[in-house]
Amino acid sequence: MAESVGLALMVVLDTLGPAERLAFVLHDVFAVPFDEIAEIVGTSGDAAKMLAWRARRKVRDTPRPAASHREQRAVVDAFMAATGHGDFEGLLRVLDPDVTWREHTARGLVVRSGSTEVAARVRRAGRARGTARRVRVNDAFGVAAWTPDGRLRTVMACTVVNGRIVEMESVTDPARLASLSLPRPTVEGPWTRGARSR
Incomplete structure (x- = not known):
């Protein structure tokens, strides 16, 4: 979960504008009402909904791997x-x-x-x-x-x-x-020699 969601969220959030990012995270992650979000970003409730909607669409449209x-x-x-x-x-x-x-x-x-x-x-x-x-x-x-x-x-x-x-x-x-909690490796060596697969 840390490997998959942590990096996914970082990468996706980087594609959003500051107001979109704020509206998306506050509403979809923390369930903050749009009226409160509107006050924070200095816009109307409807505009805050639109920001979150655009952010959600960008997240949904993030390309997925085509290979098996x-x-x-x-x-x-x-x-x-x-x-x-x-x-x-x-x-x-x-x-x-x-x-x-x-x-x-x-x-x-x-x-x-x-x-x-x-x-x-x-x-x-x-x-x-x-x-x-x-x-x-x-x-x-x-x-x-x-x-x-x-x-x-x-x-x-x-x-x-x-x-x-x-x-x-x-x-x-x-x-x-530092925000990704991946387990530390136990094998040392050149960059990929002795790499451990899963």
């Missing part, structure tokens, strides 16, 4: 293996040519596009020491990585279509990662 769980797992495992071995060609085989990687960092959102740029960045990241394993994120498969001392370094969700990763959404912001 077996295919997702196989592609993510191939991605992890290629990353662990610094295999640039292997990364290109599992990344869609038009892949997009959205990384939520402490400095803000960083977007990379295209398999060549993404593979180069992933290969550099794969040189870091630590442990990684496949995890479930947003009802799909992704990767979580820890530093050698057990600190969560990143959580990444991968969207697989037709045997390739078409989208990657990761969180590296330490403040956000």
Whole structure:
């Protein structure tokens, strides 16, 4: 639940405007009446309802993986293996040519596009020491990585279509990662060697 819902909520909330986010969270999560929300955001009750409705629609329209769980797992495992071995060609085989990687960092959102740029960045990241394993994120498969001392370094969700990763959404912001209660890994080593799957 922490792996799936925690990152899903972070990613989805980032797509909403401040007023939409506030209306959605206050009403749908905390059941605050729209009249009270209207006072907080400085608008009318009807406008507050519209903000929540728009936010709900964006959440509902968030794309879901098109591949089966077996295919997702196989592609993510191939991605992890290629990353662990610094295999640039292997990364290109599992990344869609038009892949997009959205990384939520402490400095803000960083977007990379295209398999060549993404593979180069992933290969550099794969040189870091630590442990990684496949995890479930947003009802799909992704990767979580820890530093050698057990600190969560990143959580990444991968969207697989037709045997390739078409989208990657990761969180590296330490403040956000601190809110995810993933169990600490017990195996140490290079980024993906000895990774534990589930």
